[in-house]
Amino acid sequence: MKKLTFIFCLAMAGTLFTACGEDKSSLSVSESSSVSESSVSKTETEEETEAETSEESKTEEKTEVSEETEDDSEEEAEDDEENYDTGDASLDNVRNQDEIGDNELLVVSFGTSFNDSRRLTIGAIEDALEEAFPKYSVRRGFTANIIIDHVQRRDGVLIDDVKASLDRAVENEVKNLVVQPTHLMNGFEYNDIVDEVAQYADAFENVVFGEPLLTSDDDFRRVEQAIVDWTADYDDGKTAICFMGHGTEAESNGVYQKMQDLLTADGYENYFIGTVEAEPLLDTILEMVKAGEYERVVLEPLMVVCGDHANNDMAGDDEDSWKSVFEAEGYEVECILRGLGENEAIRQIYVDHAQSAVDSIK
Numbered sequence: 001m002k003k004l005t006f007i008f009c010l011a012m013a014g015t016l017f018t019a020c021g022e023d024k025s026s027l028s029v030s031e032s033s034s035v036s037e038s039s040v041s042k043t044e045t046e047e048e049t050e051a052e053t054s055e056e057s058k059t060e061e062k063t064e065v066s067e068e069t070e071d072d073s074e075e076e077a078e079d080d081e082e083n084y085d086t087g088d089a090s091l092d093n094v095r096n097q098d099e100i101g102d103n104e105l106l107v108v109s110f111g112t113s114f115n116d117s118r119r120l121t122i123g124a125i126e127d128a129l130e131e132a133f134p135k136y137s138v139r140r141g142f143t144a145n146i147i148i149d150h151v152q153r154r155d156g157v158l159i160d161d162v163k164a165s166l167d168r169a170v171e172n173e174v175k176n177l178v179v180q181p182t183h184l185m186n187g188f189e190y191n192d193i194v195d196e197v198a199q200y201a202d203a204f205e206n207v208v209f210g211e212p213l214l215t216s217d218d219d220f221r222r223v224e225q226a227i228v229d230w231t232a233d234y235d236d237g238k239t240a241i242c243f244m245g246h247g248t249e250a251e252s253n254g255v256y257q258k259m260q261d262l263l264t265a266d267g268y269e270n271y272f273i274g275t276v277e278a279e280p281l282l283d284t285i286l287e288m289v290k291a292g293e294y295e296r297v298v299l300e301p302l303m304v305v306c307g308d309h310a311n312n313d314m315a316g317d318d319e320d321s322w323k324s325v326f327e328a329e330g331y332e333v334e335c336i337l338r339g340l341g342e343n344e345a346i347r348q349i350y351v352d353h354a355q356s357a358v359d360s361i362k
Helices: 013-020 074-080 114-119 122-132 145-155 162-171 188-198 217-230 251-265 280-288 308-312 322-328 344-359
Strands: 006-008 103-109 138-140 174-183 206-209 239-245 273-277 296-301 331-337
Touching: 006 162, 103 122, 103 162, 103 239, 114 122, 122 138, 122 344, 138 145, 162 188, 174 188, 174 344, 188 206, 206 344, 217 251, 217 344, 239 280, 239 308, 251 273, 273 280, 280 322, 296 308, 308 322, 322 331
Parallel strands: 006 206, 103 138, 103 174, 174 206, 239 273, 239 296, 296 331
Antiparallel strands: none
C-alpha cells in the first residue's frame, strides 16, 4: 500500500482564526506539517463563496463561501431559472477527461447551475490554474450533487462530484494530487472535502491542499483591493457600495465582519458587507446605509459565482430582495451581476495558494 501524507498549506490559519473568530476546533497544522489519514479531523468552520464557498453541498447547502451557492431543491432550481437565460452549457469545459498523468490539480467547488457564470468564474479559475501549472492536469470536482443532477438533467452535461473525480484520479494512477478549493473560507465544506479525500489515503503518493480565498491577513488585503478597484467607478461619494455574502452559522462567519472592519479602517466608509443567511443581515446593512447621506446604492455579490442568491435574493423583484428593500427606501439601485471568480486579481490569489501547495511536495 502506498503511503499518503496530507500536507496542509495553512501557515497563516492561526492569524485568521484569532482575527475573525474561526472555530477553535479547526486544523492548526502548518504548511510544512503532515498527518496521516487517521489524524485528519473534521472541523466546524464555514465558501464564494467565496464564495467561496458557501446551499453549497453538505455544509454549503446551508452556508456558502466561494466562493458561491444555489437552490435547496431541484424544483426550486428550475423555478428560479425560469426568468433567466443561464447560458450554453456546452461552452463550459467540465474537465472530466481521463489520461491525467502523474500530476493532477483537482479544483473543488460547490458549483452552480448558471452555465455562463460557471464558465466565467469557476471555469476561469481553472483556466488560470492550468496556465500556471503546465505540468499538472487540471480537473474539476463539485460538492453539490443537486447541482450536478440538475445540470445533467437540463443540459445533458455531466460534471464529476468529488468522489467521481477522486475515483478518476485513482483509475488514472495519479501520483501527486493537489486539491485547490474555490471556497471563500476554511470551513465546514472545506473540511468535508479533507475527510472525503482522506478515504483515499493509500491511493496517492502525495496529497496537498491549497488554502481557500480568505485565509491569511494578506488574503484579506488583496481581496479588499480587488473589490475596491472593481467598483472604483461607482465610488463618487454619493453611492453606498454593498456586497452580499452568503453567511454561515459557523464562527467563520466572522470573515465578513473582518472584511468590513478592514474596509472601514482603510477609509472605504461607503462600502458595506452583509450576508443572506447570517450576520450582518440586510436590516443591519440598511440601517448603516441610512445613517449616511447616500443617494444611490450599488449591489454586488461577495461570492465566487453569480448564481441564485445574486439573481434572486440580491437583484430579484420580490419585495424582500435587497434591490426591492433599498428601492422601497427611496434609493436608486444598480445591481452588478458578476462573481468574484471573474476578477483576475481574485484568480491570482487561488493560483498563489495552489503554488504554495505544489511547493510543499517534497
